[in-house]
Amino acid sequence: xxxxxxxxxxxxxxxxxxxxxxxxxNLNHDAMYWYRQDPGQGLRLIYYSQIVNDFQxxxxxxxxxxxxxxxxxxxxxxxxAQKNPTAFYLxxxxxxxxxxxxxxxxxxxxxx
Amino acid sequence: AQSVTQxxxxxxxxxxxxxxxxCNYSSSVSVYLFWYVQYPNQGLQLxxxxxxxxxxxxxxxxxxxxxxxxxTSFHLRKPSVHISDTAEYxxxxxxxTSGSRLTFGEGTQLTVNP
Numbered sequence: 001x002x003x004x005x006x007x008x009x010x011x012x013x014x015x016x017x018x019x020x021x022x023x024x025x026n027l028n029h030d031a032m033y034w035y036r037q038d039p040g041q042g043l044r045l046i047y048y049s050q051i052v053n054d055f056q057x058x059x060x061x062x063x064x065x066x067x068x069x070x071x072x073x074x075x076x077x078x079x080x081a082q083k084n085p086t087a088f089y090l091x092x093x094x095x096x097x098x099x100x101x102x103x104x105x106x107x108x109x110x111x112x
Numbered sequence: 113a114q115s116v117t118q119x120x121x122x123x124x125x126x127x128x129x130x131x132x133x134x135c136n137y138s139s140s141v142s143v144y145l146f147w148y149v150q151y152p153n154q155g156l157q158l159x160x161x162x163x164x165x166x167x168x169x170x171x172x173x174x175x176x177x178x179x180x181x182x183x184t185s186f187h188l189r190k191p192s193v194h195i196s197d198t199a200e201y202x203x204x205x206x207x208x209t210s211g212s213r214l215t216f217g218e219g220t221q222l223t224v225n226p
Contacts, residue, residue: 006155031211031212040121040218042217042219043202045213048213088153090155090156099161100144101156101214103148103156105155106155
């Protein structure tokens with residue numbers, strides 16, 4: 001079955017370390033997105049990509065980086081510059097001008 | 113720019129009672145509207161969407177929503193809730209001219225009590 005896979009489900013990081021969250025989809029969707037979710041704040045857009053080798057900053061891109069070398073993959077790196085990285089991270093994909101997103105099951109990142 | 117307001121952050125109800133989760137949006141152009149549900153520690157699942165046509169939209173799990181253009185609202189309703197409906201619900205909007213990007217509301221936590 002087609003879908004989006006995020007890994008790992010839980011991730012622990014020491015302060016000062018970079019960490020990369022994986023997002024892979026087999027839906028043949030062109031657009032992919034990364035959101036951060038904190039309690040009471042809904043979903044905030046970090047980065048999005050409408051096509052391979054191109055991506056745009058969302059509303060809270062500082063301290064994060066992405067790449068889009070393949071249509072299927074859109075990894076997110078949380079860098080040491082992100083001051084408060086502990087959160088639930090969601091990846092999503094859609095077709096262009098599409099009718100909503102398909103979401104992955106999320107990665108919960110905790111800084112220890 | 114588009115925006116979405118979910119008017120209630122928490123809605124507690126008893127099992128088998130009706131429920132309405134309110135959503136208002138702001139946009140100067142035509143929009144498409146969505147409701148998603150999120151169970152704890154999971155991603156979001158699409159409940160229903162309004163693209164065009166009939167303003168009353170039926171979704172999964174017995175939910176429905178009504179698009180009201182004059183009031184810029186898209187409230188979600190269910191006539192009789194179950195314990196299993198306990199989850200967080202997100203309203204989202206996409207402007208016709210904004211590509212595929214959605215803007216989400218801040219969510220409404222629905223808690224169904226026995």
